[in-house]
Amino acid sequence: MRKFLAVSAALAVLVAGCRGTGPDASAASDGPIKIMVGGIDKVIYLPAKLTEQLGGFQAEGLNVQLLTEPSGATAENVLIAGDVQGVVGFYDHTIDLQTKGKCITSVVQLADVPGEVEIVAAGKASSIKxxxxxKGRKMGVTSPGSSTDFLTQYLATKGGLTSADYTTVKAGAGQTFIAAIDNGGIDAGMTTDPTAAKLVSTGKGKVLLDMRTEQGAKQALGGLYPASSLYMDCAWVQSHPEQVQKLANAFVKTLRWIKGHSAEEIAAKMPADYAAGDPQLYAKAVHDSIGMFNGDGLMKEDGAKNVLEVLSQFSPNVKGKKDQVDLSKTYTTQFTAKVAG
Incomplete structure (x- = not known):
């Protein structure tokens, strides 16, 4: 019996040793890397699915499984629970979570601006300018406590209002947001492409504020507001540097690919069902939003400071704690800076 156990132990060690060899060993040993996307068909998070479509994860020897939740706030909860290793969502969650004692860091910053638009129902466009x-309006956000909620509060403040001056409505995204505009559930709301493109093309909505470009974001928010990112638990990043570097390689190469191709070429690489039966409209949605992607995956320091400034005013978790937040722990450029040209 002792001899059998000794042989079994030796075999286990041998198998473990073999499992640790080869270029993809570190990625393969832990199984698939699960990444939750806060709305995988949203153009603001397009680089995640596009990387998969281009074979970027596979080229790096990674086994990545992309999952989706309609809200970034929901996606962060899944990460905290340990059910996924990363989230493609808004950077501001890393700051918000730090005030709750969680260390979450953006390892690839996909965009320097929100990519959001404030859409007004066509029938209300003449009175909401x-x-x-x-004031007195029903304002749609993805969900209470979401990035769109904080940004809406910030815009209201710039207009001399507080959140008590309007009604916050959970409008979701996609069809639920469109339905809210259709049935009068909201007078205006913050959303992204392709939802924005659908509302404008059908005449149901008009763009009030456009934060899909650097110029538009600075006009609406007073500066850059880094948004779409790949963020992960700090402990996982520290214990899996090889996998994180490979993820950074894949995402940054996709960002560079985006800069070198037209909206039509990008749209053609995406799953057909993302176009919802209207490839031309989807290509337009991509065209209207691709300017938000930065091309290098690097965080801009001034942008991070601006996000903290906004959250310190409107996030219940960050209010009064601005000086306690260590921004250097909310993002890192160590991986994206190493991606070969």
């Missing part, structure tokens, strides 16, 4: 006109 600026954030000051939010």
């Amino acid at each position: 600026a954030p000051a006109d939010f």
Whole structure:
């Protein structure tokens, strides 16, 4: 019996040793890397699915499984629970979570601007022309406590209002947001492409504020507001540097690919069902939003400071704790800076 156990132990060690050899060993030993996307068909998170479509994960020897939740706030909860290793969502969650004692860091910053638009129902466009006109209105956000909620509060403040001056409505995204515009559930709301493109093309909505470009974001928010990112638990990043570097390689190469191709070429690489039966409209949605992606995956320090400034005013978790937040722990450029040209 002792001899059998000794042989079994030796075999286990041998198998473990073999498992640790080869270029993809570190990625393969832990199984698939699960990444939750806060709405995988949203153009603001397009680099995640596009990387998969281009074979970027496979080229790096990674086994990545992309999952989706409609809200970034929901996606972060899945990460905290340990059910996934990363989230493609808004950077501001890393700051918010730090005030709750969680260390979450952005390892690839996909965009320097939100990529969001404030859409007004066509019938209300003549009376809602600026954030000051939010007063007494029903304002749609993805969900309470989401990035769109904080940004809406910030815009209202610039218009001389507070969140008590309007009604916050959970409008979700995609069809639920469109339905809220259709049935009068909201007078205006913050959303992204392709939802924005669908509302504008059908005449159901008009763009009030456009934060899909650097110029538009600075006009609406007073500066850059880094948003779409790949963020992960700090402990996982520290214990899996090889996998994180490979993820950074894959994502940055996709960002570079985006900069070198047209909206039509990008749209053609995406799953056909993302176009919802209208490839031309989807290509337009991509065209209107691709300017948000930065091309290098690097965080801009001033942008991170601006996000903290906004959250310190409107996030219940960050209010009064601005000086306690260590921004250097909310993002890192150590991986994206190493991606070969």
